[in-house]
Amino acid sequence: MWQYEAPLRDMRYVIEDVLGLPAQWAALPAFAELDADTARAVLAEAARFATEVLAPTNANGDLEGCTLADGEVRTPRGYKEAYRAFVEAGWPALACDPAVGGQGLPQVLNAALYEMLAAANHAWTMYPGLLHGAYECLHLHASEELKQRYLGKVVSGEWLSTMCLTEAHAGSDLGLLATRATPAADGSYRLKGTKIFISGGEQDLTDNIVHLVLAKIPGPDGKLVPGTRGISLFIVPKKLVDTEGRLTGERNDVALAGLNHKLGYRGIPNTLLNFGEGKYPVRGGAGAIGYLVGKPGEGLRCMFHMMNEARIAVGLGATMLGYAGYEASLDYARNRPQGRAMGPGGKDPAQPQIPIIRHADVRRMLLAQKSWCEGALALELYCARLVDELHTGAPEAAAEAGLLLEMLTPIAKSWPSEWCLEANSLAIQVHGGYGYTRDFPVEQYWRDNRLNMIHEGTHGIQALDLLGRKVVMDGGKGLQLLAGTINATIQRALAVPELAGFANELAAALAEVGRATKAAWATGVAEEALANAVPYLQAFGHTVIAWIWLDVALCAHAKLGQGAAADDEAALRGKLAACRFFYRHDLPKVAAWLQVVASRDDTCRTMAEEGF
CATH class of the missing domain: 1.20.1410 (I/LWEQ domain)
Known part of the structure; x- marks a missing residue:
């Protein structure tokens, strides 16, 4: 049976040869001490974690899914141990600022890490998948007090984060959001409302969750400002913390209202969360306690850092699910004998059977997968390079990188989620009837990948x-x-x-x-x-x-x-x-x-x- 192996050679080829990044790093003060050998060592260790620690949890995570007991979510076997090893190895901090506990490595290496994780177990990868976006959002927009409380825990991965945007009545039209945040006397806010489709909104991997929630602050007349200009951003922790970032033992009024049962991604719960509905009354019970990030009415601007990273992350995940299916079908095609060599008079029954990769139509399907998935991989790593230039380049180069990133983000999200899904479909086709069974991994790859055409836009x-x-x-x-x-x-x-x-x-x-x-x-x-x-x-x-x-x-x-x-x-x-x-x-x-x-x-x- 085929086992996932990270495509290190292809990644190194894009990073070192196509993009020429080691020479570029040497010219940037932020990465001047990073050479090709060190980058290769980081990628090799990431590949080891993905293949040896994470990949073995993929099939059972899909079969078991998440379970709900007494309002608490239980993740599949092996998920907690894998996440503990992930945090202990320092992976969440890879591309974060050293000034706040990060390792200061390029986003390209972080992207490559998450590409390997996504192929090994995409559902599990979605738990830490928002951490870097949350870090960027808080690092740029949160007050010093909020950074003191939350940023270090996000950088280290000790606490996971969510992105709470969607409401049932609003869908993609964020201007219709109805969750309200009422100012409290102590400078905090009290939030009331319901959010849907929150990945990892409840889990047992970390002892706290940092929810980043979009809501509207009522005007003097008590009414919400219509449209997106009235949206603000708030930290709403699952459990309250003191000024030093330590848990106080108080549960915030954030309650799990139910789980959505999904086609794929079954190892991560897709949740509906109630904020301030009174299940966990806290300090008077007037709503869930939240803290404003940035200025009132600028919530979308603050969260765009997280949203754009999430969109590129969707493209990364779609790419590598397609890539994993390609590798699995390539292995199958090389080892599955069927048909005989063609002679002048047609098939010669005296000849031994040949592997199906010898057939032109099978090679067509493999080439299609290869062209889509390797092309998408190079695009995603190029976009990660633009992120690095945006943050570390000279002003003119940074401005150009930012503009190119604006142009390419819709493509980086949408193109792989369509064509690498089609690659998964062809991977099933290469396997024939076996591809439609759980005996081979390609049916799960297709199910997991199907959501990528929908979420994050x-x-x-x-x-x-x-x-x-x-x-x-x-x-x-x-x-x-x-x-x-x-x-x-x-x-x-x-x-x-x-x-x-x-x-x-x-x-x-x-x-x-x-x-x-x-x-x-x-x-x-x-x-x-x-x-x-x-x-x-x-x-x-x-x-x-x-x-x-x-x-x-x-x-x-x-x-x-x-x-x-x-x-x-x-x-x-x-x-x-x-x-x-x-x-x-x-x-x-x-x-x-x-x-x-x-x-x-x-x-x-x-x-x-x-x-x-």
């Missing part, structure tokens, strides 16, 4: 963000910067005869994106432009992945020219084949999607409800 939400805001903000400045970055790769590839054809195809696709953007907004009517935002998102994403693959192929071609060891040469030629596959099988889809956008097709917008 559906495809529709990401598409509206991209076409409705990102590509037109500041007169299209972000789109121009991204196009210039892609064109720089195109120019390099045009000088390489073997890749010049791909460069020209990418240039044509990029030009079509620009024309479709202008055509979509030709009338200036948002309803017309955004009716086909999802095809635009799909075309934009494919163009970005084609760019990423061209960069990967340029590096592979250069390394082959320098002379590589036999196993490395095979891997490099495999990357060139995956690039060729993507350009021939996937990039042509861009034209059809953009034709719908450019024509401002009104089929979906004008369809009468009665016609459904």
Whole structure:
């Protein structure tokens, strides 16, 4: 039976060769002492933890799920022990500021860590998955008093954190939030309301949970300010702490109201939480005690750090679930004999059976998975590099990195969650009927991955963000910067005869994106432009992945020219084949999607409800 192994070679190839990060680290004071050997050691230890400690808990976590007893959640066997080992090894603090107890390593290494964890056990990984986003949010926006109480525990992982946004009546429309936070005499707030779809809202891994909750402060008339400008952010701990961050023994009025029973991610509870409903009356029982983070009315701005990290984390998880399925189906295809070699007259019964990887259609499915998953992996690590540049680069470089990150976040979230899910579907197909059974892991990978198209903003939400805001903000400045970055790769590839054809195809696709953007907004009517935002998102994403693959192929071609060891040469030629596959099988889809956008097709917008 296949067992998960972290793809260290592919990660090192992207980090060291494609992105050239060791040389960049040497030029940045924050990472000047980090060399390639140290980074490799960190990745190797992360891989060991993922494969030896975490992966063995994956199957039983899915089979057992979380259980509810007397209002308390019990996690699956092995989860607590794995989390204890994770904290004791210092992994939560990897990319946090040393001034607050962190290790100060690049976000790229943190991203690689969580990629490996997600493939080993995605449900478990969701527990600490929000820790770094919570750290960023509190580090940037919390008062010194709140940092004293909570930040160190979040950095170390001693306390886990949640992100409480969604309410049943509001869905993705955060302006409709009804949870209210009433000021108290001691400077705290009392919160009342209900939040749904809270991953890890109750668990037994840590003795406290730092809930980060969006709520509205009533105005002088007692009414809530409509829209998103009235939203504020609060820390609402499960258990209260003193000014030194020690537990007081008091339970805050945050109560588990129920669990959602899910298709996948069964090892982490998806909860409904009641705030201030009186199950745990505290200090007068007027609501759950919360503490304002940042300024009133600026809750979304404060939480965007956490939300954007969460969106990229969704892309990371989707990528690596797809990647794990690819590796499992590749192993199966190499070892499953079926069919016989073809001779001039057809199959020769005298010949021995051959492994199914010898069949062209099986190789098609494997190449599709490889091109989608390895392309997505390179994109996610590139975005992590942008995060590092944003925080540590010179002002001009940091500003450009921030703008590129704005442009790419919708793609980094949505593209892997669609195409790496499709990779999981093909992994099942490669396994045949066995892929549909629990005897092999690929059916769980598909179930776990299916949620990634939805949470942290559906495809529709990401598409509206991209076409409705990102590509037109500041007169299209972000789109121009991204196009210039892609064109720089195109120019390099045009000088390489073997890749010049791909460069020209990418240039044509990029030009079509620009024309479709202008055509979509030709009338200036948002309803017309955004009716086909999802095809635009799909075309934009494919163009970005084609760019990423061209960069990967340029590096592979250069390394082959320098002379590589036999196993490395095979891997490099495999990357060139995956690039060729993507350009021939996937990039042509861009034209059809953009034709719908450019024509401002009104089929979906004008369809009468009665016609459904």
